[in-house]
Amino acid sequence: MSVSSSELVGLTGDSAQALSGPGLYAYSERIDSWTVRATKPVSYEVRVADGLFDLTRTDLLEPAGAPGQRTRRFVVLDANVDLLHGSRIRAYFDYHDVEYHLCVVPANETVKDFDTTARVVRELDAFGIDRRREPVIVIGGGVLMDIVGLASSLYRRGTPFIRVPTTLIGLVDAGVGAKTGVNFNGHKNRLGTYFPADLTLLDRSFLSTIDRRHIGNGLAEILKIALIKDVRLFRLLEEHGPLLLDEKFQGECEQGEDVAREVVRRAIHGMLEELQPNLWETTLERCVDYGHTFSPTVEMRALPELLHGEAVCIDMALTTVIAHRRGLVDTVDRDRVLAVMRSLELPVWDELLNQPELLTAALLDTVRHRDGLQRLPLPHGIGEAVFVNDLTERELLDAVAELGDLAQGLAQGLAQDLAQDREGGRV
Ligand SMILES: NC(=O)c1ccc[n+]([C@@H]2O[C@H](COP(=O)([O-])OP(=O)(O)OC[C@H]3O[C@@H](n4cnc5c(N)ncnc54)[C@H](O)[C@@H]3O)[C@@H](O)[C@H]2O)c1
Ligand SMILES: [Zn+2]
Structure with a gap:
């Protein structure tokens, strides 16, 4: 040197x-x-940009090309988004005379890997970009944003990029933080970097084409923020969860619009409030890790059966029961939490929980990840969290057994409700 x-x-x-x-x-x-020793200031923007591809909006065109040059963009697009929204995306760039390359990627959890990342980098290298004027654009869900974030952080040791999330998880979670990553060797997000996009543009209209299950999937991450730090957000979900599912955050009625806007805003605000002081995760006690202790292992083992948010919800159901058994959450609140999970059409149980060795392995892996301590976030009432380091295997298994009984009771209650609705001619 x-x-x-x-x-x-x-x-x-x-x-x-x-x-x-x-x-x-x-x-x-x-x-x-x-x-x-050196420090590098970081700043990035998350901007509400409804109607992003209206021809009058210019968010994606800045910065423009060098004087006398056409604006150029390398755009990575989720294949499903291409089918549903590709024509208006192409029309937008054509209208503004942008020289662009669309790299269309079929994205889902099973191809969230280094091969897909390498494919993106190969196409990026073939297109060639000016790093100062031509940020990479990714339009897709959490999977594609994580892949393209990783590709951008690696390409020429860091190339600016812009995120346009098209799923609910993307809007409120994957699109607003600093983490990129892909799965490796059977482990979730085992290869990754801290590399925030310079700009995230939030356009709720993409959610109109998301299927109902994926709306629920995103609502799980919103519920996470509600449970650990925002009781008002919890009440909104409790009162309007089914409306949000029905309307897919499109605000078809006036109340739906107000609720959708407030829920998204509170979720992002809560997330960023937690992330900003700890962007590089130097503090390992992160309450946004709530629901992410057992779920990474359960999600990978269940792949592709469980979606990310669904696995997170099962983890939150289990840890709510643990918190209740410790006296941190009373019975009324525990049952409210489980009822909201069901009303958001999220699972509170999976048969994988019956494998004690899977749960203890998950806890062990998390302890390794959290520098030797459990640092397990547990809810304290609704809207606050505490961290514990002393969860025993016995306590875990007892909580699993209790959750199994509660889940069965909930399922029976649901079946009875459905039967009554049928009798009353409501189904
Ligand atoms: N980096 C982070 O901080 C962070 C945070 C949370 C989650 N994540 C990651 O995000 C991923 C989950 O994200 P996801 O739920 O968005 O999954 P996803 O990206 O797989 O998208 C879900 C499905 O919806 C399709 N899709 C995307 N937009 C659509 C649209 N507008 N209309 C119709 N279909 C559309 C996709 O093709 C895919 O089939 C996980 O891998 C998780 O690890 C990352
Ligand atoms: Zn998550």
Whole structure:
């Protein structure tokens, strides 16, 4: 390694440890070593941009090409989004005379891997971009945004990119944080980077074509934020969850519009409030990890049966029961939480929970990930969280057994409701 003389300004040489301020380096003569410290300010924007592909909007055209040059964009597009929205996306770029390449990727959890990332990078390299003026654009769900985020962070050691989330998980979660990643060796997001998009543009109209199950999937991550830090958000879900599912956040009635807008805003606000002071996850006690202790292992084992949010919901149901058994959540609130999960059409149970070795392996893997401690977020009432490090296998298995009974009771109650509705001619 060579160090130019101008970079040696901080060298004092004779002291045992010549510490300099942030941004300079420290030299220790005693052990003949240099320590480099630098900080890099990070800023990125998450912008509500309904009607993003209206011809009058210019969010995706900035910055423009160099003087006298056409604006160029490399656009990675989810294959399903292409089928449903591709024509208006093409019309937009054609109208604005943009030179663009559409890299269409069939994206789902089973192809969230390094091969797909490499494919994107190959096409990106063939197109070639000017890093200052031609940010990569990704239009898709959490899977594609995670893949393209990883590709962008690797390409030329970091290339700016813009996210346009098209699923609910994308809008409120995957599209707003700093993490990228792909699955590797059977492990969820095992390869990844911290590399936020410069800009995320939120257009709820994409959700109109999402199927009902994927709306529920996103509602699970919203419920997570509600349970750990926002009781008002919980009440909105409790009162209007089915309306949000029915209307797919499109605000078909006036109340639906108000609720959809507030739910999305509160979810993103809560998420960013937690992320900003801990963007690089130096603090391992993260309440946004709620629901993500057992779920990564359960999700990967169940693949493709369980969606991400569904696995998170099962984890939240289990940890709600654990919290109740510890006296952190009372019975009324525990039952409210489980009822909201059911009203959002989310699972609270999976047969995989009957495999104790799977759950203990999941906990072990999480402990490894959290530097040797469980740091398990548990709800404290509704709207607050605490962290514990002393969950035992016995306690876990007892909670699983209790959740199994509760889930059975809920399923029976649901079946009875359905039967009554049928008798009353409502189904
Ligand atoms: N980076 C993060 O911080 C973060 C946070 C949460 C989740 N995630 C990741 O996100 C992924 C889950 O995201 P997801 O639920 O969006 O899954 P996804 O990207 O697989 O999308 C779900 C399905 O919907 C389709 N689709 C996308 N947009 C559509 C539209 N507008 N209309 C119709 N169909 C559409 C996709 O083709 C796919 O089949 C997981 O891999 C998870 O790990 C990442
Ligand atoms: Zn998640």
